[in-house]
Amino acid sequence: MGGDGARRIVLEARGITKRFGTVVANDHVDLTIRAGELHAILGENGAGKTTLMRILFGELQPDEGEIYLNGQRVHFRSPRDALRQGIGMVHQERKLIPAHTALENIVLGHPKKRPILNLKEAERDAQALCERYGFRIPLHAKVWQLSEGEKQIVEIIKELYQGARILILDEPTSVLSPPEIVKLLESLTNMAKEDLAVIPFITHKLPVVLEYCDRVTILRRGRVVAEMETRQATEQTLASAMVGREVMLQLERVEVPLGEPVVQVQDLWVRDDRGLFAVQGLSFEIRTGEIFGIAGVAGNGQEPLAEALAGLRPVERGSITLSGRDITRAPVLERWRQGLGYIPTERRDVGSIPNLSLVDNVLLNYHFEPELSQWGVLATGRARALTERILQEYSVVAAGPDAPARSLSGGNLQKVILGRVLSRPPRFLIACLPTHGLDVGAAEFVQQRLLDAKREGMAILLISEDLDEILALSDRIAAIYEGQFTGIVSAREATKELVGELMAGLRRERV
């Protein structure tokens, strides 16, 4: 494999430029895609990936530049137009109808309009596609019954069924568990072998790029800063090119002597929104200076656990003790006063309020504190000063404390949330998916701050779907599967394989 000049060029973009007002989102971007290659487009959030992608599949028109498809100059007027010419797109959010079967979703919107739907014939065609590329999908299952990985495969088949020869994938790995990622990329590699061109756009997960992709084009601030074969690249060169400076990929594990237990959880049972037990009898304790990582595929009870600890979800049975005090039924603010800090999974809408200023967003963690609310009146001067301090200490890129939260990128927003939670400071921190969706630079920053907090003696519960992150940061790792721990292992004995098997429920240690 690889980009020897002999392979046929199927898609070429020359000098693509796109401006939004004064912002140049794409600045003379050149891109060459060959048949049969898996060609990653890499870049941090805001590097211009989305704009380029939208131009390639016809959702946006470039201000300058040309696109050539099989040597022919083309103008895509719409995504439908692009698809007709063989360019398919799989979005980051699923665009399927949950109540319909996989097959019905695949057939939906097919450009060859026929008055009578021939599902038999469609099934034959879809089945043939699956066999050809090695997908295993229950075509007659309803979409809501499928896993995230399977839904994505359905979208890929849908695009292929409609005749796509070039497939663009937006962050294909972002919602998948590690085994699903491997499965998906193997399928994509198979597809590439069949003379299709596959273009995944990726923000993080550099190892994936190195292992499976043939070539990579790296964008930074709207420009192509590098184009190379992955066999010439290392994780370090990719990361540095993306970020524009040297990046520490290896975090230095800090060993601090463990102190008193800060939080003790005994036989915790919590129901989810449907009334089912999502957390089934979990027990653990976390000491000062310890990071306790919970590894698991999304939806195995991590979210209800975090919410129950934070006071947002009632506890059915069991107890939570924080610094020797029973907080099982304490209201949210009582827990915060006791030293609990919570970084929620959803950065927008739970962790922040898009339309309010950063000052107001910082106040979410402070509005009840006497120094910031005297006689029921907000101490606006102090709130501003606090916000400015957080923006500075956490090197947040923002127009200022009055900027609305929606104007911040995901990474900068997470820094604000982290800053306002850590500045209280808590004794016990719950960090849910703290680097999810962040680019390399911001993720590194957040992880470093968590380690700093640990060094200062904070007890941290780290919930993450990124196994690499869990392994790199945690002192002890618990694998969660269907609301129960399948094993708790110390960092020394933990390997990717062991924890991977535990979180997939394939194996169970005595807890």
Next chain:
Amino acid sequence: MRAVIGSYTIRIERRADLRWWHTVVASVLAILVSLFLVGFAFLRAGADPLEVYREIIAYAFVSSFGLPQTINRATFVLLAAFALIVPLRAGLWNIGMPGQLYAATLAAFGVAYAFGAKASVNAQLNGAIVIPLMVIAGLIASGLYGAIAGFLRGRLQVNEIVTTMMLNWAMLWIVAHMIREGGPFMGRTAEGEGFTLPTAIRIPQILGLPLTAYAAVLLALVLTWFLAKTTLGYRIRTFGESPRAAEYAGIYATRISTLVFTLGGMFAGLAGFHYFTGVPGVYKIPKNYGEFADFSFYGLITGLIARNNPIAAIPVAILFGGVSGGARFMQGKLRLAFGIDYALLGVLMIMMVAFQALAQYSVRIERVVTAPARQVGLERGESRVESPRH
């Protein structure tokens, strides 16, 4: 949105920052466009639109009889607008101004009744004691009546729009029961209206206007400050923007929704209190109390046009207070068809709401320029890496 016409592109985009003068310009344009459009209706009715508008303005904003009336009606609309604004800041819709304003009015008249005010217009009562008691009773009653919807919403997720609407009907029938034939508050003349308040316990006036009119303007300032600067105001705004973020921050849905509906109810209550105990020539629950229920919905429109801003609601309330009175007067004076004053008001409201929505977008017209593409200086297959450090 984008449209290409010839070599020009017309772009319509949402404004990133809506400035206050955008809103002002939009409102003025909306007024001009409505006057132009309704002008055709007046022409059709055989009247000169310019004369019509002159009459309205002369009556509502100049004449010594019309101007106080305008201000009194505007005060009523403004307070009703606050009743919308406070809950709406928390993301909840208060459609219960009629119910809440009559809850306050009945309570206030109840206090007066208890002091024997029904006996005579000249009843000897101590205003310094009775009037404050009437205010307090009115606020408590309207606050509680509003709180019902807020509590049900917060605790049981009962839709507040439905609740407040139903509470309106309940209260309007209670009013009917109280003032119509045989009701305890029935006036001595028994004409289906309430008893007239004795002179001693009417709201005092300054420069011919009841104190409540001045209080309303002061309240606009206090309310603005309350929402922007106080902890409770912050919690209301937070809850309105994102209930889930509020929950995260330990702000409780039941408390906030009960609080905003209590406050909203109190503002509506003040509107009723103002009009029925303070406006010269009224001083009672009138026979056409149903019309005032409808009139309180002008507050709803006012709040929406003012984009939830209590101070911006003042000019809007004055406009509606003036035009509603002035147009009715003009219709009578020029002997035009019944209802043409409502046509003017209706078009005015629709245009102002529509223009507020349009003000959020900007329109740009650009010439399409196709620049030559840059030379591609890269050999196929060649690798290229820029230094990450510049």
